Structure formats: C-alpha cells, structure tokens
Amino acid sequence: MSNAEARLEMLTRINRAVAGVQAPALPTYPQGERLERGALLHQFQDRIEDYRASFMRVPVADVAGAVASALAGAKRVLIPTGLNPDFLPAGLELLRDDPPLSHAGLDGAEAVVTGCAVAISETGTIILDHAPDQGRRALTLIPDLHICIIRAEQVVQSVLEGVQLVEASVQAGQPLTWISGGSATSDIELVRVEGVHGPRRLCVVVVEQIPAH
C-alpha cells in the first residue's frame, strides 16, 4: 500500500466522476434585520442566559469586582500571560502558564479568567483565537469555571461577521475555540446535564468603556 498510489487513484476517480460538472454560483449571504448597539447587547445577554451561563455588564472600573463575585470564593485561578492584571481582584493564588503548566498543574486550578477575540450576539457565542490574553486551548478547558471578559465593542451581531473578524487569526495559523454556554450533554433520555468534561460554569463579563466627557 502506498500513499502516492492511493492519492493518484482517488484523484483520478474524482476527476472522472465530476468531468463536465459546473460549480454553481453562490447566492449572496442572507442577513437578518440589523440591531442597534443597545439591542444587540441585550440580545447577547439573552442568549448567554438562555444557555444558563451567567452574565454581567459593568464599567471598566468595576471589572475586578465582577470577577470577584463570579469566582464565588474560588482562589486558585489560572491566568493567561497577556491578561490585564487590573481585571483581577486581590487575594487570589494566581497560576500563570509561564513556563507552560503540566496537565496535572492545570487540573489543580479552580477557575480561569480570559479575554476573547470576538463574540456573536445572535447565537451567544464567544470566539477565542488564543491570543496572549486567552492563552493556549487547554487553559479554558480544564478548570471547572471559565470567566470571560469581553469588551462591549467586541460583540457583533451575526455568525458571518464573527467568522470574518477572525479570518486573519486563522490565516496566521491560530487555532480557534467557539464557546456557547457551558459544557452540556443530553445523551441520557434527552435530559440536559451541564458540565460533562469541559468547564461546568461559564460567566461572561461585558466591559463598557466609560465615555470621555
């Protein structure tokens, strides 16, 4: 068995199969009605809460307080190298992924706090492109609680906008993780159970910029 031989044969079969078949032109991408900014953030909140994740919307000065309340007493907190330290309340035992922690080391964390690349209001989806404020993929996977800090202007309305905004990261070879609520299953009699393997709890903190006077 040779890979080159299989490759050649499959390509030959394909070319024979579709000889003369024309690719159709793509219709334009349909878009829903456009929401204004306030309605869009309300939609995002509604979608996040519909996944039974928690949602807070605070001015930039109150982020650390919001994170403290979301932590609900959890102390051992994992943070990516690029996270703004002002976002963290005092008195935490911070686990930095620098040098990279072992799997067992990550498993010792109670919570993780990250930023995100973009969020989608229509589906309540957070997209991580694993930039330095989000860390590598395992960081947001192993701890039981994920607190995600999102700047209000990072929230867009449609899936298409979200996909377009992360294209540069993908072209640069970055992996992506899309998160919509906490880990969940409905495999036993269709009863929804939150938290199987990934974080059981997701908490979204949307940060409003304080307007300049």
Place this chain on the structure above:
Amino acid sequence: MSGLHPSKPFPEAARDKVNQPQLRANLRKVTHTIREKRLRAVGELPHWEELRLLGEATKDASLANLSDRLLQLEASVKARGGQVHWARDAAEAREIVVRIAQAHQVDELIKVKSITSDEIELNATLQERGIHAIETDLAELIVQLSHDTPSHILVPAIHRNRAEIQALFNRELPGEGGLSDSPAELAGAARRYLRHKFLTTKMAVSGVNFAVAETGTVCVVESEGNGRMCLTLPEVLVSIMGIEKVLERWEDLSVFMELLPRSSTAERMNPYTSFWSGVTPGDGPQEFHLILLDNGRTEVLADATGRQTLRCIRCSACLNVCPVYERTGGHAYGSVYPGPIGAILTPQLLGMQDKNANTLPGASSLCGACFDACPVRINIPQVLIYLRGEVTAEKGVTAEALAMKTVGYAMSSGWRFEGALKLARVGQGPLVKGGEITSLPGLLGGWTQSRDLKTLPPQSFREWWKERERDSE
C-alpha cells in the same frame, strides 16, 4: 451490526424492532421532542430558506472541484506541519491509524465520537492489534460499555433508558457502584472515569465536520468538551474525514455553523467547536495526521442524481421527522448511517448489488418530510425513488415485476377487475383471521410483511350500484 454493511434486509430487521413497544415509545418521545425544538430554533431565522440555498450551493461548488479542493487542503495542512494520508477504502484507512499507533507504541487511545471511524470499523481492528480505543462521548461510552451499537447519529444511545445506564455504569465503571439513575449523577461518573484518561493518554482519534482547503483548517463540532479534550491534550492526533467534507474558503464555514446546530441539536449554537490548522507550536498535539477517506464516495460522486447525498452534514434532522425511523429506530437500518439519509447513503456507498443494503431505499413512505428538514436540501425522496429504480433494473424480471404486470392487466378493464375481485373474495376465506388478513401466501407475502390487510367487503361498490339500479327499475 457494525460498520456500513446491514446483516439483514430492512423489512426483516424492521419487523423485529416494531414489535418492541418500549423502544417505540422511547423513539416517539425523542423524535417528537427534538422535532419541535428544531422548528423553534429554525423559526427564529426568517432567512432560513436562503441559508439552505446557500448551504446547498456551497457544498455543490466544492464537490464540483473536489480534486482541486483536496489538493489545496493537502498543501495547506502540510504547510502548517500536519501530515496527509489518502485512503481508498476502509482497510487502508484502518492500517494508517494502526501504523501511527504502533509507531508511538500506544496500547490505548481516546476517541471523540466519529461516525466515519465507525464506518470503517476502526475499534475492532485496533482491538485485534492490542490497542484499546476508549470512546469519550457519553452516549458512545454507554454504547461501548454495553457492547452495543449506536442507533442515532446525534444521540447514539437513545434506545437505552436511565435504569439500563445506571446498572451499566455501576457494573462497568471502576470505583462506582452506588450511582442513582439521575442523568446528572451518571454524567458525573463518566466525567470522573474519563478525566484521568484525558490527562494521560498520548494519542487521540477524531472525525471531522468540515475542513477548509484554503487555510488547512479542520473543525469538530460538539457539546460535552470531550472533543476539545481529545483534540488538545494528547501528543498525537489522527483525524479521519470523508473527502466530501472539504470546503474552499474560510468564510464558507459560516453558513454551516448557522445550519448545523439548529438542525441537529436544535440549539442556536452547540457548546463547543474546535478549529485547528496543522500543528500550533506550544498548543495542542505536536503531531497531526489527516486521513482523506474515499470508501465508495467517488462512486456516489459519479452519479448525477445520487451525488447530492454527499452534501450531507450529518445533522440527523431527517431521522427525527421520519415516520419510518420513528417506528423502527436506527438499528433496523443495519448501518452506521440510519434513517432517511442512511437509506440513500448506505446502498450508494456499498453499491446497489449489496442484497441487504439495496432494500433500504424501500424504507420510506416518501412523505417528503426529510427533504423539508434537510439544511442542505438533499432531495432524499427523489434519490430514494431513483435508487428503487436502480434496484429493479439490477434485479431484472422478478416475481414482483411479474405480479405488478398481472395487476396492471387486471385493472386495465372494468370487467376483468370485477372478475378478479369475485375470485379473490372466494379465495380469501382461509386467510382471514379475526376479520383481518395478517399473512398472504407466496409472492404476495411481501405485502403483509409489515402491514395487515382488511378483508374484501362482501359486495363491491359496482355490484351495489348495479343492484340498486335493478331495484329501482
């Protein structure tokens, strides 16, 4: 059942299943629940029909240039440090996985639910070579621990109820024994069992939902996080994809991320989707293999009518709306691809000569609900009828064809039909049981295999009419 090949013809397998009242009740509940939820999720998007048209065109465009797309995908995956393998059939694909596992000397690997790996019967081959494959999706774990097979694309253990799962986990999961039948507690036990495996296993195998030729990006859509665990924590990752899963551009993914979750789990978006392009230094597996699987797909591609089957994104919406699936469940289809999509995909992948698979296009009432539900507009009823024609052509002149000809002759004139009815009324005598005919002899037996027949009335309408005319004279 394992893999693609049904071990029985559909009517025979279905008869066993429809006689199980508990199974039918479970199936009815599941299909109706998901069906209603899906209608709400889809109803939220006023432009759903336009999305379906775009999904259809995007897939067709990719299939029309499939060899270019696959070559492009191969080049971009390699450019990002991944390795690409081509597999003409199931055996080649299995050997590639075995070879990689042996090169790393692993005797255990973790898997994220992958119908493609079930299609090629990977687990059994690995087991023969001393490599244990652990399923990490909760339903797949239930199926694996009970030495069973999946019965639904999305919820593979839907034929099992919580009491069965409770007994299974208490018996099979190390350290458990006193679990209640609460789904949350049972899921918790699976979490405890698998966490150690996730953190320590060196190699993982996954399927692929979509792959982007332009960027070499591969995508897995899931809910539990077991997918993210398998795709991120091991050192070596092998992903197996049917060649039809490739898309051209990054942006092409968008429409499917809108169509798939709403059609499948009836959610706006599934909890987790992972995208990766080859190998990312310092993040995730540092060795990545992508296997491109044919296994009959190029034959389907060569068929102008059947080709649309390859648009399928495995959402399972067609299963949940199908009156036949609702009564028989997935096992009756005898293949990893059940329901309406399975009824057209399985026989096409295996070839219409397969004596069991070629009964599957008959497993439909042709009501059309599957076409309406399909997010990529596969005209399943059209393909079903087309494949039935192929089966008949394959069989040549059969007893069935002869019987149809005779019926056609009798029905082509009033007096012949009437004569035939009279004969039948006399003839039915010995067959009637409790006012119904449950089994017809010989050639006609096929008709009563899955239905009972009303007896012929003592008088036909035409006879009654004649009598009435006579009386009024």
